[in-house]
Amino acid sequence: MKRKNLIGLGIVAPAVLGISGITAISARLYDYAFRRVDYVPETSADKQKYADDYYDYVNWFHSVPSHQWTLHPSDLENRVEATFIPAANPNAKTTVIIAHGYKGNGETMSNYAKMFYDMGYNVLLPDDRAHGNSSGDYINFGWIDRQDFAEWSHNVVNNIGEDSKIIMFGVSMGGATIQMTSGEMLPPQVKLMISDCGYSDLRSELSYLLKNQFHLSPTIFVPIINAINHHRLGFSIDDVSSVKQLKKNTRPFLFIHGEKDVYVPTYMVDECFEACPEPKDIWIVPNASHAESFWINPAAYKAKVTQFIKKYLN
Structure with a gap:
């Protein structure tokens, strides 16, 4: 706003x-x-310089082999769609479920999808409710979506096998979605979780934006x-609280946040980190604005994520 x-x-x-x-x-x-919008809003001015790289990733997303997965296919009001990108190795058992940001969709996470694909993993990219190809008229900021993500994890097990390993990852609203999903009953195949610039709770986030962006009470x-x-x-x-849900988390959790985030202020990641039980790690990316941590240095971002995964996946 x-x-x-x-x-x-x-x-x-x-x-x-x-x-x-x-x-x-x-x-x-x-x-x-x-209210849902059926287009992806223009990115902020500070990230326009990454536009060419972003569209290279989008072109990859549309060229790589993929399949459509659906939750609740016969329920028009609750139908949720996702794009599944199988790993290059058909025997790959690790799948990363990626949660997109506010008014985005699976396609807008193409850069992260390729990062994990290049690491040898299957990738599942849901469109949240009221986004992309999924149903719904109003954005729920991850609260209902968290239940869908729990269901997606069971779908991965059903499709890939009982010996699956699942990583959950999200950015911005998607980061908050993963944080809130962490408090749900998840299958044991979900091994670890990563959140980039997710908010602590919806009341605090709305209050912050009204005061600092709209200058309203x-x-x-x-x-x-x-x-x-x-x-x-x-x-x-x-009800929409990452902090409350993270207190129930039982899996290794990596928090990433930009040092100069003025959309989800950095103090919110401190609240989330404090609420989350061990094992956990936090990375505050110098000079990064909201959702910019990957773009500032993709190689460093991949290295940090890889380090965390290698430490805890097994």
């Missing part, structure tokens, strides 16, 4: 609004943040946004 969007949203100072005006603005804010707007979400999606934004 950027301040330049305030004019388009028709937002004015709360002091000149009555209750009905505040409610109307809250509804606009909710639709702006939660979270105290005024968040309770109404929460009420709208409870009506639309059936849960409170206070």
Whole structure:
């Protein structure tokens, strides 16, 4: 959410609004943040310099052999799609399930998919609900998606075999999704988890963005946004907590975060790291903005991830 969007949203100072005006603005804010969009928004200006490399990865994604997997195929309201990329070695037993970011889809994770593919792994790239080819009208910020990711892990076991090894990985909202998935009952084949710049909890993230991007009072707007979400999606934004879920985690966990992240502030990864039981590791990437850690130095990123995997996969 950027301040330049305030004019388009028709937002004015709360002091000149009555209750009905505040409610109307809250509804606009909710639709702006939660309603699905059937396109991938333009990336931030600080990452435009990586555009050529990004599209090289996207071209790879469309050229590599892949298959479509589906959850709930006969349920139009809960149908969830994923792209499965088998490893070059047909006998590969390790699969990485990758969670994409806010208003993205599996394709937008092409760079990470190729990184893991080049490491010899199968890759599964779901489209979250209200994203890509999956159903849904409103983004749930990983809370319902976490249950889908648990189901995806069972699908991997069913398709690849009981001797599967599963790594879960996500970036931004996808990082939070993996953090929240860590607190679920998962099959023993899920061996470790990696999150890059995931948020600590949804109330804190929304409050931070309202205050720092929109210069609006979270105290005024968040309770109404929460009420709208409870009506639309059936849960409170206070339920959406990486910190609470990570306390139940039983697997090795690597946290990655950019030092200069102003979208998900770095203090949030400290909260997540503190909540997570051992074994765990954390890497704060110098000079990296939000979701930029890979792009600053792909080789260093791959080396850090490889080191963690080699230490704990077996």
